Amino acid sequence: MxxxxxxxxxxxxxxxxxxxxxxxxxxxxxxxxxxxxxxxxxxxxxxxxxxxxxxxxxxxxxxxxxxxxxxxxxxxxxxxxxxxxxxxxxxxxxxxxxxxxGTQEHSKNGLAKKIQEVQEEEDNFVPKYINVRYWYPDEIFEVLSRYWAGVHKLDEDIYKWIIQASLVKISKQFSLAEHRTPKLFRSKFKKRYISELMQTDWKRQLDSKLFQNSYKFYDSVRHLQHVTKGHDNxxxxxxxxxxxxxxxxxxxxxxxxxxxxxxxxxxxxxxxxxxxxxxxxxxxxxxxxxxxxxxxxxxxxxxxxxxxxxxxxxxxxxxxxxxxxxxxxxxxxxxxxxxxxxxxxxxxxxxxxxxxxxxxxxxxxxxxxxxxxxxxxxxxxxxxxxxxxxxxxxxxxxxxxxxxxxxxxxxxxxxxx
Ligand SMILES: C[S@@+](CC[C@H](N)C(=O)[O-])C[C@H]1O[C@@H](n2cnc3c(N)ncnc32)[C@H](O)[C@@H]1O
Structure with a gap:
């Protein structure tokens, strides 16, 4: 030794x-x-x-x-x-x-159309998790579960990956789980925050975040494509x-x-x-x-x-x-x-x-x-x-x-x- x-x-x-x-x-x-x-x-x-x-x-x-x-x-x-x-x-x-x-042709308009498709989804996706409702008020859960059903139906392409990343972020933000720290737990602060949020037009805020995040991610991906042009590793x-x-x-x-x-x-x-x-x-x-x-x-x-x-x-x-x-x-x-x-x-x-x-x-x-x-x-x-x-x-x-x-x-x- x-x-x-x-x-x-x-x-x-x-x-x-x-x-x-x-x-x-x-x-x-x-x-x-x-x-x-x-x-x-x-x-x-x-x-x-x-x-x-x-x-x-x-x-x-x-x-x-x-x-x-x-x-x-x-x-x-x-x-x-x-x-x-x-x-x-x-x-x-x-x-x-x-x-x-990827080499797929894409545009912000194309992305916006896919987000609208997700928003118009009528089916629900319910996670296979007994405790899932513990993390959300019913109204928010209902919206997220429709949006997730919409995302899961999209083709595997750049639009889906962007919207999915955006929805992952939102699903934490609009949950009762503390999102300011990585650890998963329900905090008093977050409970108060969500109950106050629900007194407002929270659905419009959720939708606008879905667009904002997605556009931001879209720009990052465009930038990445630009600086890695010709890279084939x-x-x-x-x-x-x-x-x-x-x-x-x-x-x-x-x-x-x-x-x-x-x-x-x-x-x-x-x-x-x-x-x-x-x-x-x-x-x-x-x-x-x-x-x-x-x-x-x-x-x-x-x-x-x-x-x-x-x-x-x-x-x-x-x-x-x-x-x-x-x-x-x-x-x-x-x-x-x-x-x-x-x-x-x-x-x-x-x-x-x-x-x-x-x-x-x-x-x-x-x-x-x-x-x-x-x-x-x-x-x-x-x-x-x-x-x-x-x-x-x-x-x-x-x-x-x-x-x-x-x-x-x-x-x-x-x-x-
Ligand atoms: C410090 S993090 C790495 C973070 C990473 N460097 C980054 O920049 O995102 C350590 C990672 O080890 C992973 N991990 C823990 N046990 C593992 C195992 N047995 N095999 C593979 N990954 C493991 C965890 O899931 C975690 O993602």
Whole structure:
């Protein structure tokens, strides 16, 4: 097993500001990055930095925790290919619009006609979710369920993807679920907000948001098409996939990995997307199945041992927290290793992580991963320390210091053999 620093390379983090070092990206929500909301997204500057630094045109990059597909979009913009894996089915609906590659003729008028079709729908779509009415007043539910029936009848094309993205957003805004934070719960604030809204012409507001969002997304997609004209790289998306058991059919060697694993104690991605997923026709059973695979809800099957992790384990008194820690490192490492084994020799793995606190003890995730992987077929390259400004996590709207963390780290490892 590794001793703390084991000589060789200096493990001291190098300070960096990804926002400053990638000045060509001024706005984290540029182009189609923010069409879909997703918690704990990468800032695109981190991904752009990894791509520019460690890959070249037409390379293949894998992200085993792809979330909303930030790596996919940045890869496509810079003429790289990407393989995106995530447990969350939402990725399947995000990618066609976020990385639109179609050649279909389209116009704002065409979009407006499709929105009208949706508004005139008479059938209802009722999500296969016992509790769905808990989240909506009856009148709002009735309108949404007609609109969703309309969306589900549309052809699979750019118009549908845009209207769907817009309706996902509205279905949260007009629900009793708090929409200012990612976590799914009914808040007093939201209850009051919705009951006041219902005293107004809420239906007209809902309709106008449907148009406004859709037009805004339409403009973003047009802009994306403009800047990616002539790009023909592939973005392969495997949603609903557990990245620890994923197998790539082609046997191709990949050039790099860029990813940000789930946070140690903020693991609620599927729950966060639950309402969206029900409206998108997923069943309770399907959602339960993927929730069970979410890190770190699963039982650890092996205990990962590294110098730093063992020290932390010794200090934690609460058994439940030790179980979470064990599960987290077992499954996070399993997913990373599974994808990292697909890298070619000298391929780089760029892993963006925080140092959360468990029981008041700082868990140096990047160091633990370094200790684990340098015992395998990987070498330590460098670790960057990026001081946190703001990042939207689960707890609050803009959390200046998530999990008590002051920095996030980009660990870079190299495949040796
Ligand atoms: C920090 S988020 C990634 C966000 C992403 N970088 C982005 O920019 O949108 C971590 C992701 O890991 C996913 N995840 C959790 N357990 C997983 C597993 N076993 N296999 C694949 N993905 C998993 C979650 O669904 C979540 O989307």
């Amino acid at each position: 590794n001793t703390p620093d084991k000589g060789k390379k200096d493990l001291t983090p190098v300070e960096i500001s990804f926002r400053d070092i990638v000045p060509e990206i001024r706005d984290t929500t540029y182009l189609t990055h923010s069409i879909y909301y997703y918690p704990a997204k990468f800032i695109p500057q981190v991904v752009r930095f990894c791509i520019k630094e460690f890959t070249k045109e037409n390379d293949w990059i894998i992200d085993p925790f792809a979330g909303s597909g930030t790596v996919g979009l940045e890869a496509f913009l810079t003429k790289r290919n990407a393989i995106l894996l995530d447990l969350n089915y939402l990725l399947r609906h995000i990618i066609p619009i976020k990385i639109y590659q 592939e973005v392969r998306c495997y949603a609903g996939t557990d990245s620890s058991t994923f197998k790539l059919e082609s046997g191709r060697e990949l050039d790099a990995l860029t990813t940000s694993p789930p946070y140690l104690q903020a693991q609620e991605y599927i729950r966060t997307s639950k309402l969206d997923l029900f409206w998108l026709e997923y069943t309770e059973k399907q959602i339960r199945e993927i929730s069970k695979l979410e890190i770190p809800y699963r039982k650890a099957e092996r205990i990962i041992e590294t110098y730093t992790l063992n020290k932390i384990r010794e200090k934690i008194e609460n058994d439940k927290l030790v179980r979470i820690l064990n599960s987290y490192f077992d499954h996070t490492i399993a997913s990373l290793e599974n994808s990292m084994n697909l890298l070619k020799k000298d391929g780089k793995a760029c892993i963006f992580v925080g140092n959360p606190k468990v029981d008041g003890i700082e868990v140096e995730t990047w160091r633990i991963l370094t200790e684990y992987f340098t015992e395998k077929r990987f070498g330590f390259e460098i670790v960057f320390d990026d001081k946190i400004k703001t990042r939207q996590l689960f707890g609050a709207r803009k959390n200046k210091n998530p999990d008590g963390m002051k920095s996030e780290y980009l660990l870079v490892l190299t495949k040796n053999t």
